[in-house]
Amino acid sequence: MAPIDGNFDYDLAVIGGGSGGLACAKEAVNLGAKVAVFDYVTPSPQGTKWGLGGTCVNVGCIPKKLMHQAALLGESIHEAVSYGWEVPRHQDIKINWGSLTESVQNHIKSVNWVTRVDLRDKKIEYINGLGEFKDAHTIIATMKNGSKKELTAKNIVIAVGGRPQYPAIPGAMEYCISSDDIFSLSHPPGKTLVVGAGYIGLECAGFLNSMGYPATVLVRSVPLRGFDQQMARMVTNEMEERGVKFQHKCVPISVEKLESGQLKARWLNTELQEQHEDVFDTVLLATGRYALTKTLNLDAAGVTCITSNGKIAAETEQTNVPNIYAVGDVLEGRPELTPVAIHAGRLLARRMFAAATQQMDYENVATTVFTPLEYGCVGLSEETATAKYGADNLEIYHAYYKPTEFFIPQRNIKNCYLKAVALREAPQKILGLHFVGPVAGEVIQGFAAAIKCGITMEQLMNTVGIHPTVAEEFTRLNITKRSGKDPNPASCCS
Amino acid sequence: MVLCNALTNTFYERVVVNMSNAICQSLRSPIKRLANLRRAYPISTSLVHNETILVKNNDEFVNKVMNSDKPVIVNFHADWCEPCKILTPKLKELIEPLNNLDLAVVDVEDNADLVHTFEVKAVPAVIAIKNGIIVDKFIGLVDADMITGLIDRMAGKKKESA
Secondary structure, eight states, X not given: OOOTTSOOSEEEEEEOOSHHHHHHHHHHHHTTOOEEEEOOOOOOTTOOOOOTTHHHHHHSHHHHHHHHHHHHHXXXXXXXXXXXXXXXXXXXXXXXXXXXXXXXXXXXXXXXXXXXXXXXXXXXXXEOEEEEEEETTEEEEEETTSOEEEEEEEEEEEOXXXXXXOOSSTTHHHHOEEHHHHTTOSSOOOSEEEEOOSHHHHHHHHHHHHTXXXXXXXXXXXXXXXXXXXXXXXXXXXXXXXXXXXXXXXXXXXXXXXXXXXEEEEEEETTTTXXXXXXXXXXXXXXXXXXXXXXXXXXXHTOOOOTTTOOBOOTTSBOSSTTEEEOGGGBTTSOOOHHHHHHHHHHHHHHHHSOOOXXXXXXXXXXEEOSSSEEXXXXXXXXXXXXXXXXXXXXXXXXXXOOHHHHTTTOOOTTOEEEEEEESSTTOBEEEEEEEETTHHHHHHHHHHHHHTTOBHHHHHTSOOOTTOSTTHHHHOOOBTTTTOOOSOOSSOO | XXXXXXXXXXXXXXXXXXXXXXXXXXXXXXXXXXXXXXXXXXXXXXXXXXXXXXXXXXXXHIIIIITOSSOEEEEEEOTTOHHHHHHHHHHHHXXXXXXXXXXXXXXXXXXXXXXXXXXXXXXXXXEEEETTEEEEEEESSOOHHHHHHHHHHHTTOOOOOO
């Protein structure tokens, strides 16, 4: 039981050793707090499990970026030939899935180890058990061997994150994989059906297709819902032109295993009310993620969560129970991004243990979708800005552009496009920046800092570019959508 | 080649102090998690004078490394570490034929206490121990000369000028 005299075992207990939880724990320790972290990974329906560090490190950003890089490198081999490299039998070049996953998993294991060493070094108690509330100050963890471990803490941070959702269709749990499994899949995925066209689905379909595994994407509503839709179309156009198949307005009906071991998937086009089916080697579900609060026994602590998705609404990361907080993907209505969780976790620790007052600013957080042609953005989409300010009060600057390095290998430039969403009134404060092209993440990061400083179109246009880069295209923006002028670059050598 | 500079000297002193504390503690409380042997290292069968010590726990480390009559090169190793796959076999090749120098391989996944005691933050890491005291170390994949130089010094051979 939680002590009545206020003497707790720990100043802080964090449930969930992912990006947010660990950042909060480390900051708290730096501020002199005594901290324990619980981390436990329940195996996926296909049996995949992993170590300390959370989604990003194990089954998210890190392996995804590495596989994206593997895909880009494959493309580069072919481009290299145009640049004069003599690549023997480059037509026959193919990926060795086993080597790729081994390298990716080895990197992950090294990060897991460094994380464990770091926690021990910082004297953070790491408990590899599934934590749940006994009361508002007490956590019981079920360890791997079934034994229980109980401890009390003054403050508790819920940082359990989320896991992939499985649609309620026959065969989903039995035969389908998710992003939890793909990065350590023991065999090459082969022809793959990706269910869901959010960023996870598109990224997976993108790198699989580039590696030579044919990919089909089932899109329920629109691709990249919530993102700027014009930009989303650029991303999917590029993927389509590279061979990814899109089935729009389609929802899965069933997945069954054939004698051959392959999977027969059926889906329904909800617009035409038509059923379709095809045979795949792998069906990857990417239909959203749910918050992992069910096993927390929140009731025992009196913490409320949203019934439909398990998420916790906590404006300042503080739940309805004052000593219990939440950070990361478990939060309702917040971007599910590692750096967001890290920043929020760190600021929260400073508020808890250093009397700081700074709150997390969830506005203008930049992100990038690592599709074959990447999409980076910060701030408002054109749709959101229009809804908020009205089209008459906005000026949209846009341009197609030709990356210098695309000319020689004659790469497709049709989808290299960027735009700035700004207020119409001078000095035209910028509300959103959007960029589809190579290294979009690298391009958008610096501009995110500029947006944070309140950059205007005037200032952007007065910024001198770095030539020849793709990021300089932002400084060259001058055509507004309203003008109706052609946003295409001059035909040659511009 | 002299490796010890002021910085590394500080490191040694600190490590030796920490080490004795940690090792003493571990002797009082036997560690619960013994390394399993599923990742058996292939050991060459020809011309082996001297089997590499695959450190399974703190006690073994104390007995076979800290209290060894011979100097010991300790290789902190991980299966997921690419450079380790080059360094560990190289060390085995060079040290196993020697009678007056031992090699101990510590899997960092299975020996958290030793990793902590010796402040290993990256692998591969190599420390040289003589009479229970750290006398040399290097981190990462280093020049072949540096490896042979260390081995020669530890084995009491004079370094031949290259």
